[in-house]
Amino acid sequence: ATGAKRSLPGKYVFTYQGDGDLAAIGTAEIVHAATRGEKITTIFVNNAIYGMTSGQMAPTTLIGQFSTTTPFGRKPELHGYPVRVSEMLSTLEGAVYVERVAVNNVQNIKKAKAAIKKAFQVQMAGLGFSIVEVLSICPTNWGMTPANSLKWLEENMMEHYPLGNFKGKDLEV
Numbered sequence: 098a099t100g101a102k103r104s105l106p107g108k109y110v111f112t113y114q115g116d117g118d119l120a121a122i123g124t125a126e127i128v129h130a131a132t133r134g135e136k137i138t139t140i141f142v143n144n145a146i147y148g149m150t151s152g153q154m155a156p157t158t159l160i161g162q163f164s165t166t167t168p169f170g171r172k173p174e175l176h177g178y179p180v181r182v183s184e185m186l187s188t189l190e191g192a193v194y195v196e197r198v199a200v201n202n203v204q205n206i207k208k209a210k211a212a213i214k215k216a217f218q219v220q221m222a223g224l225g226f227s228i229v230e231v232l233s234i235c236p237t238n239w240g241m242t243p244a245n246s247l248k249w250l251e252e253n254m255m256e257h258y259p260l261g262n263f264k265g266k267d268l269e270v
Contacts, residue, residue, distance in 0.1 A: 098137045099130055109220060111138040117147040120156035120180045127186070127228075134191025134225035138216045141182060141228055144235040145254060152238030156180040159257055164238070179257060183230045187263035193225035194265035197258060199232040201247050205260070212262075218270035227265070232258055 102110040119127050119141050130137065146164055147153040153166040157179050161170040171179075187195040194216055198209035209231055216227035232254050234246040241249060 098139075099133075099135050102135060102137050106136075109138070109217065110136075111140060111217070111220075113140045114142070115148065116141070116143045116145065116155045116157040116182075117150070117153075120182050124156075124180075127182075128189070131186045131189045131192040131226045131228070134193070136220055136223055136225060137227075138213075138220045139226075139228040140213060140216075141230045142233050143182070143230055143254075143258065144233045145179070146235050146238050148235040148238050152235075157182070157258075159253055162253075163240070181258065183228070183258075183263045186226075186228060189226075191226050192228065192264060194219040194227035194268060195230075195263040196228075196265075197230040197232065197260050197263065199250065199255060199260055201232070201234070201250050201255075208260075215265075215268075215270060219265065219268060222270045224268065224270070230258075232260070 098110050098112045143157050145157045147155050152164050154164040158171050183195050183197045186192045196212040198212050199205045212229045216229045219227040234250050236243045236246040239246050
């Protein structure tokens with residue numbers, strides 16, 4: 098994304114990344130893109146698991162959460178703690194807009210839509226790096242029905258990953 102934006106500065110560039118990509122193998126890249134204030138927009142989907150590669154523990158997997166690689170639940174003394182990406186990136190000067198939303202009900206979907214729109218407006222205004230973290234479900238790899246996974250997201254993920262704006266709430270774009 099950095100290369101695309103720098104070689105085509107008049108174009109709008111965004112990344113759509115899962116928690117395995119962004120918070121694991123791509124951690125250095127996202128941190129430094131935010132630090133440099135790259136004028137890109139990142140949509141970060143956090144479902145607390147590697148959803149596309151058979152359900153392994155991700156950097157965002159919650160303590161006690163089961164996965165194919167944590168059949169007894171994530172334990173901090175063995176696996177470390179879940180990474181709070183929005184909180185981390187909001188401390189960086191080049192990140193100008195950081196918000197966490199969820200897609201668990203109509204009200205939150207509307208808020209997610211507004212946050213994504215604002216993130217793109219930040220890029221269009223040339224203000225710097227913007228990211229929207231979207232809490233999402235993964236019923237298949239969580240081993241739950243869709244209804245139960247929505248409840249689990251609300252009762253577990255939203256407690257550990259609170260919704261809200263972490264930076265740039267009052268930006269005029």
